[in-house]
Amino acid sequence: MKTLLVSDHDNKTLSEATAKALSCAVSLGGEVDVVIAGKGCRAVAEQAAQLSSVARVLLADADAYEHVLAEPFAALIVSLAAPYDAIVAPSTSSGRNILPRVAALLDVMQISDVSRVLAPDTFERPIYAGNVIETVRTTDKKKVITVRTTAFPRAAGGGTASIESIRAVADPGTSQFESEELHASARAELTSARIIISGGRALQSRENFTKYIDPIADKLGAAIGASRAAVDAGYAPNDWQVGQTGKIVAPDLYIAAGISGAIQHLAGIKDAKIIVAINKDPDAPIFQVADYGLVADLYTALPEMAAELAKSHA
Amino acid sequence: MKILVPVKRVVDANAHVRVKADGSGVDLSGVKMSINPFDEIAVEEATRLKEKGSAAEIVCVSIGPAEAAEVLRSAFAIGADRGQLVIGEGDLEPLAVAKILKAVIEKENPQLVILGKQAIDYDNDQTGQMLAGLLGWPQATFASNVTIEGDQVQVTREVDGGHQTVRLRLPAIITCDLRLNTPRFAALPSIMKAKKKPIEQKSVDSYGVDLKPRLQVLKLAEPPRRKAGIKVKSVTELLDKLRNEAGVI
Ligand SMILES: Cc1cc2nc3c(=O)[nH]c(=O)nc-3n(C[C@H](O)[C@H](O)[C@H](O)COP(=O)(O)OP(=O)(O)OC[C@H]3O[C@@H](n4cnc5c(N)ncnc54)[C@H](O)[C@@H]3O)c2cc1C
Ligand SMILES: Cc1cc2nc3c(=O)[nH]c(=O)nc-3n(C[C@H](O)[C@H](O)[C@H](O)COP(=O)(O)OP(=O)(O)OC[C@H]3O[C@@H](n4cnc5c(N)ncnc54)[C@H](O)[C@@H]3O)c2cc1C
Numbered sequence: 001m002k003t004l005l006v007s008d009h010d011n012k013t014l015s016e017a018t019a020k021a022l023s024c025a026v027s028l029g030g031e032v033d034v035v036i037a038g039k040g041c042r043a044v045a046e047q048a049a050q051l052s053s054v055a056r057v058l059l060a061d062a063d064a065y066e067h068v069l070a071e072p073f074a075a076l077i078v079s080l081a082a083p084y085d086a087i088v089a090p091s092t093s094s095g096r097n098i099l100p101r102v103a104a105l106l107d108v109m110q111i112s113d114v115s116r117v118l119a120p121d122t123f124e125r126p127i128y129a130g131n132v133i134e135t136v137r138t139t140d141k142k143k144v145i146t147v148r149t150t151a152f153p154r155a156a157g158g159g160t161a162s163i164e165s166i167r168a169v170a171d172p173g174t175s176q177f178e179s180e181e182l183h184a185s186a187r188a189e190l191t192s193a194r195i196i197i198s199g200g201r202a203l204q205s206r207e208n209f210t211k212y213i214d215p216i217a218d219k220l221g222a223a224i225g226a227s228r229a230a231v232d233a234g235y236a237p238n239d240w241q242v243g244q245t246g247k248i249v250a251p252d253l254y255i256a257a258g259i260s261g262a263i264q265h266l267a268g269i270k271d272a273k274i275i276v277a278i279n280k281d282p283d284a285p286i287f288q289v290a291d292y293g294l295v296a297d298l299y300t301a302l303p304e305m306a307a308e309l310a311k312s313h314a
Numbered sequence: 315m316k317i318l319v320p321v322k323r324v325v326d327a328n329a330h331v332r333v334k335a336d337g338s339g340v341d342l343s344g345v346k347m348s349i350n351p352f353d354e355i356a357v358e359e360a361t362r363l364k365e366k367g368s369a370a371e372i373v374c375v376s377i378g379p380a381e382a383a384e385v386l387r388s389a390f391a392i393g394a395d396r397g398q399l400v401i402g403e404g405d406l407e408p409l410a411v412a413k414i415l416k417a418v419i420e421k422e423n424p425q426l427v428i429l430g431k432q433a434i435d436y437d438n439d440q441t442g443q444m445l446a447g448l449l450g451w452p453q454a455t456f457a458s459n460v461t462i463e464g465d466q467v468q469v470t471r472e473v474d475g476g477h478q479t480v481r482l483r484l485p486a487i488i489t490c491d492l493r494l495n496t497p498r499f500a501a502l503p504s505i506m507k508a509k510k511k512p513i514e515q516k517s518v519d520s521y522g523v524d525l526k527p528r529l530q531v532l533k534l535a536e537p538p539r540r541k542a543g544i545k546v547k548s549v550t551e552l553l554d555k556l557r558n559e560a561g562v563i
Contacts, residue, residue: 010475069480070443070453093473097455100408100443109409109528112438122532127436128331132340135533174452174483178468182475195563220563228492238458238472238493245432245492247474253562264327270540274560276552282545291543291560294552304549312553 001030001120006077006089006099007048011038011066014047016192017090020149022051025088027117027152028143031055033084034161037076039066045163054161062168067177068094072169074101079169081106086120086143091248095146103144110144111136115151129244129267149191150250150271183237188223190242195253196272198225198242199235202258202279202298206235212302213257219309225249227259243268257298261286278302315462315484316371317360318424320415321353321389323382324435337533349385352430354392355490358497359460360428361393368462369426371395375418377411379403383513390508391500397511402518405527412444413523419449424485426467431456431489442489452482456491 005025008015018034025032034048037060045059058080064072077098081087087102089095091113103110115133116124122137126148190196197220199213209224217224226236228243242249244264250271257278259265266289269275277290280297287293294301325331326346334341349357363369374389376382377400386397400414419427429442446453454469458477461468462484470479472491500508518525546552556563 067478067480070446070455074447093456093471096439097443097453100438100440101447101453103440104409104412104444104447107409109407110438110440110444111529112440126537127534128325128340129434129437131331131536132333133535133537134531135535136529136531138529140528172450172452174486175454176481178479178481180473180476180478182477232493237476238491239474239476244434244437253556253560263330270537274556274562275540275543276556287545288542289540292552292555293543293545294549295545296549301549305553308549308553 001028001086002084003028003030003032003086003088004080004084005032005034006087006095007034007036007044008090008092008094009036009038009041009044011041012043014044015090015092016154016189017092017149018048019051019154020152021088021090021147022054022155023152024114024117024147025086026053026155028086028120030085033058035060035077035080037065037073039063049161049163050157050159052156052159054159057161057163058166059163060166060168064168064171067180068098069175069177070097070101071175072171073098074105075169075172077102078105080166081142084142086145088145088147090149091146099144099146106142106144108140108142108144109138110146111138112146113148114145115148129263130270131263148248150248183239187217188221190223190225190240190247190249193223193249193251195220195222196225196249196251197222197255197257198227198259199230199257200227200259201229201233203230203235209235212298215306216302216309219306227265256286257302259286260284261289315369315426316373316422316424317363317369318419318422318427319353319356319360319372319374319389319394320427320429320441321357321374321376321385322350322430322433323347323376323378323385324350324433327351327434333534333536337535339534347381349388350430350433352432352490354388354497355492355494356428356430357389357392357394358495359490362495363460363462364393373398373422373424375400375415377402377406377414377518386513387508390511391504392497395511397513399513399515400518401515406518406525407527407529408438408440408444409528410523410525411441412448414518414521415445416448417521417523426484426486426488428488428490431491442487446487451485451487453487454480454482455489457488458491458493460488460494
């Protein structure tokens with residue numbers, strides 16, 4: 001068994017999601033190589049080399065890989081695929097973009113969003129917004145897998161893998177990067193945060209997110225999330241959306257303020273250890289899954305909470 | 315320019331699904347079925363491109379049971395011009411769906427294919443990317459804005475940290491995210507007109523592609539349900555519980 005892990009990074013830092021997907025890759029049994037493709041990304045390769053149980057790090061440093069465009073990236077992975085029994089990537093937006101293209105080029109049926117490895121060919125994955133867990137066995141010789149990273153622990157450090165430079169392959173040249181707008185934030189990242197506070201439609205504006213949610217996030221060192229309704233209405237940026245079609249999160253504490261608890265939202269928070277709901281409607285469905293429910297107007301409850309936290313942290 | 319939009323018939327987003335007692339499948343008897351919400355967004359986008367003069371014709375394809383004709387009618391009511399219904403019973407995996415779509419595309423020659431980013435039943439998020447790979451076409455997944463400029467298309471994509479804008483050479487594949495548009499409410503005259511639009515029927519076997527499933531579904535099960543906890547009376551009590559009972563802050 002030999003596995004190739006496709007990494008996710010921003011040319012500077014290896015993502016937390018990659019370190020978690022590595023745990024999944026290791027549980028397949030056998031050796032794991034990690035491929036880092038990007039531009040000026042040697043530092044990322046060095047971080048990968050320090051993760052435990054990595055055999056080799058393959059570094060492809062070229063202009064074509066700077067922005068993780070699917071066409072050149074998939075061509076590279078396909079060119080490396082021959083000696084591997086499995087190709088694994090985290091279910092991040094880049095993993096989800098690239099891996100199915102790789103799978104099709106290898107004539108393999110991808111297994112999406114694996115949440116548990118039962119055997120090297122048998123996996124669990126959530127379907128129907130997490131309301132059903134499917135156990136599937138693949139008959140493909142090569143396996144192509146994306147990993148639901150909230151289901152796996154981060155791989156430990158202490159590794160000393162070798163780094164080998166590999167050559168770029170021909171870029172089909174059919175796509176071109178134009179620009180990007182990334183929301184830099186000093187806050188914890190949603191998919192790896194220990195505490196998350198999310199706001200829903202009830203927040204009514206972007207200003208209210210800043211006024212009512214930020215102070216609590218500051219005090220708790222929490223990441224901020226949102227419901228789809230809040231994102232659609234422009235109260236919060238798109239990458240804050242938690243749920244079936246947004247981010248899947250698994251914090252120790254998830255605070256939902258002014259969120260009703262639609263199944264699509266709940267799909268994203270099923271693995272939270274503790275769920276707190278603050279909602280003025282005692283019949284809101286969110287209370288059916290909340291460990292602690294507070295029936296209250298968030299416009300009084302949140303400032304009160306911020307004030308109490310300020311007291312105890314002072 | 316011709317746009318092709320694959321539309322899938324899925325369990326309605328508001329329906330509750332239950333696993334059959336023997337774990338062999340999901341019980342869909344009496345459950346409401348609808349057009350996949352993302353595909354509705356894809357049809358709306360194609361319709362807007364046609365209204366702007368960027369496209370001349372919109373063809374929709376659905377692969378599934380005979381009842382999938384209903385989702386083609388939903389697509390017609392938004393603005394699609396004609397449909398292809400590829401009838402097949404049983405489990406078609408995204409790879410097989412992509413192979414059938416490739417065969418349809420080679421005959422129809424569209425310049426642009428818009429799919430949903432994921433079907434809300436199996437949540438695979440694969441079909442568009444696989445199709446792009448099989449055709450050797452460029453792809454832009456998770457689109458939140460689409461502009462046609464001559465023989466190119468500019469697409470803004472929703473990515474983990476924000477947005478990325480790319481330019482693709484046509485022909486190309488796009489998969490759409492939630493915020494690409496809000497589909498119109500089909501008015502009665504559009505629904506009436508939709509009944510008259512043509513649907514061509516074929517069988518999945520008529521394409522000569524390999525449809526053999528690669529995955530065996532061994533079991534379906536419902537995950538342990540979360541139970542409702544307790545109601546607290548005040549913010550003070552809540553913080554006390556979080557500190558001293560749950561130990562999470
Ligand atoms: C295909 C599809 C995919 C989707 N994907 C997602 C997804 O990934 N994530 C997601 O979140 N949703 C998703 N949705 C949308 C989902 O169905 C709900 O519409 C959405 O989650 C509702 O957001 P909300 O809870 O903020 O708004 P609402 O349902 O409107 O709830 C607002 C809540 O705030 C409460 N409230 C109002 N005022 C106050 C106040 N002053 N103080 C306290 N409480 C107050 C109300 O009682 C209510 O419960 C999806 C839907 C579809 C069809
Ligand atoms: C009775 C039955 C049982 C099944 N059981 C399983 C199962 O247990 N596990 C499983 O993984 N699959 C199962 N399938 C197959 C499943 O229905 C999907 O067709 C397949 O998995 C495609 O995945 P997706 O819909 O999640 O694709 P995605 O890649 O998420 O779909 C993305 C987009 O591709 C297009 N698309 C996808 N499928 C079609 C289609 N049929 N027609 C037109 N456009 C389409 C749409 O634009 C869609 O928005 C079953 C099918 C049947 C009929």
